[in-house]
Amino acid sequence: MTSLPRVIVLLTLTALVVMFAVVLLPDRSESGDGPLVSETLNNAELVQRGKYLALAGNCASCHTAADGEYMAGGLAFETPFGTIYSTNITPDKTTGIGSWSDWDLLNSMRHGLRPGGEHLYPVFPYTAFTKVSNDDVAALYAYLQSIPAVERLNADNKVTFPFNLRPLMAFWKTLFFTPGAYELDDSKTDEWNRGAYLVEALAHCSACHTPRNYLGAEKTHAHMSGGEYQDRVAPGVYKPWSAPNLTASTQGLGSWSTDDIGAYLKTARNDFLESFGPMNEVILHSTRHLSEDDVQSMAVYLKTLSPIDPPATSDADPVVLGRGRTIYNLHCGTCHLPTGEGDPEMAPRLNKGSLVVQAENPASMINVILYGPEAPKADLPQKWREPMEEFQYILDDAEVAAVATFIRHSWENRSAVVTSDQVARQRWE
Structure with a gap:
């Protein structure tokens, strides 16, 4: 009985916020008499x-489900909500979007709105796409209207x-979103501006x-300092x-050169590591x-991000270190x-320069130890003589935590201790 008033209060507050959002907040959609492209x-x-x-936007990775038809949707995104x-x-x-105009696509990317004004969830990253220029939205629209139409109902969230x-x-x-196209920084080079835009x-x-x-908005004060998300x-x-x-922190891209970044983005490899897991699709x-x-310009821009260092460890x-050794x-x-x-x-370096080893959050490192790195499957020559084995059936949680902690505290690495609870969180069996 004591929980009923709380439910009533929650429903009342929710209704008031919805009314405020619908009635008082402005409609920011855009429209025009002619075509969007200038x-x-x-x-x-x-x-x-x-x-x-x-x-460049990696649209296919998100809008094409496994074994699904190109851009026909259906890929699941697991979120805290x-x-x-x-x-x-x-x-x-x-x-699909065959009945959309180019202005409709602009409003979805610039303002997170469907035709008719329904709000999109920011799983569709309009918080970034808002910066895409009108001309580029028009080109994207022309391309999307040119691909084969697929009749496939959208799944219910x-x-x-x-x-x-x-x-x-x-x-x-x-609270969290400021729409608007990217504005050039006249104090920077054309190459830097192109990289920033991309x-x-x-x-x-x-x-x-x-x-x-806690509401799923990016923390602007910690921009590019590392995040967490659910994936397979x-x-x-x-x-x-x-x-x-990805900032210039010593535990980020501080040890990488622009050539290192460019090689990784272009070939999935550099002298520090080979891509694995979700980054493969990118x-x-x-x-x-x-x-x-364009790859060079992205590298140039990334190298200028001010360092954001994790808390001291x-x-x-x-x-634990002895056991891990x-x-x-x-x-x-x-x-x-x-x-x-x-x-x-034989294998990539684990010493200074491995962003995964040095990350404040060890989730990806634990995944690699438990399940082995999923190498990029493409027309690339095999990098390592033998693939790394998975250790989920060989090491228990305490052992995985110990070896991860040893690696993160050895040589020139100085990252946070890994706990058994963190390893248990990553296991699925």
Whole structure:
């Protein structure tokens, strides 16, 4: 009985906020009498340009489900608020966006609004796409209208109350969202501005690499300092992954050169590591298809991000470090070497410069130890002589925590201690 008044209060407050959002908050949609594009490009040129921009935005990775048809949606995103499915963005007129105008696409990307004014959830990263220029939105529209139409109904989202009330997104936007196209910084070079536009707008890197608050908004004061999100560790199984720090911190990109960043984005590899896990899709479906100039500009921009360092770490328990050293020497040292420097044919380095090892959040490192790194599957030569095995059936939680802690506190690494509870959180069996 005591919980009933609380429920009534919650429902009343929710209703008041919804009314406020619907009645008082402004409609920010845009419209025009003519076509959105201002450049004198013919449709074929627009389509080709839009195809390139769709690659830069990695649209296919999110809007194409496993074994699904191209851009027909249906990919599940697990969030703290429930499951949200990507939508059909093929030109089918009933289930896709075939009936949309170019202005409709602009409003979805610039303001997070569907035709008719319904709010989109920021799982569709309009918080970054808002910066995309009108001309580029027009090119994307031309491309999306040119791909094969697929009739596929959009799946119903499974979002918990009260977050399933879309009008509440108007209130969320008032608190956390500022729409507007990217504005050039005249004090910077053209290369820097191009990189900023790609990283902050089309590639929406901050969507994964920036931590979020309790309402799912990016923490602007910690921009690009590392984030967490749910993604697949096994078929149908989702666990947290940590996106590393991309600022100039010594535990981020501070040790990487622009050439290191460019090589990673273009080939999924550099002298520090090879891509694995969710980043594979970003590289294989997006950045490796970009021009050398664009990849270089992204690297130039990323190297200018002011360092945001994680909190100072405490010393690890010597007993834990000793146990971790024994496990490392038994299972890891042959390939990664006792120095952690790795071997060009056997395994990547684990010493200073490995963003995954140095990350404040060890989720991705734990996933690699438990399940082995999922190497990029593409027309790339095999990097390592043998793939790393999975240790989920070999090491228990305390052992995984010990070896991870040893690696994160050895050589030139200084990252937070890993606990058994953190490992247990990543296990799925």
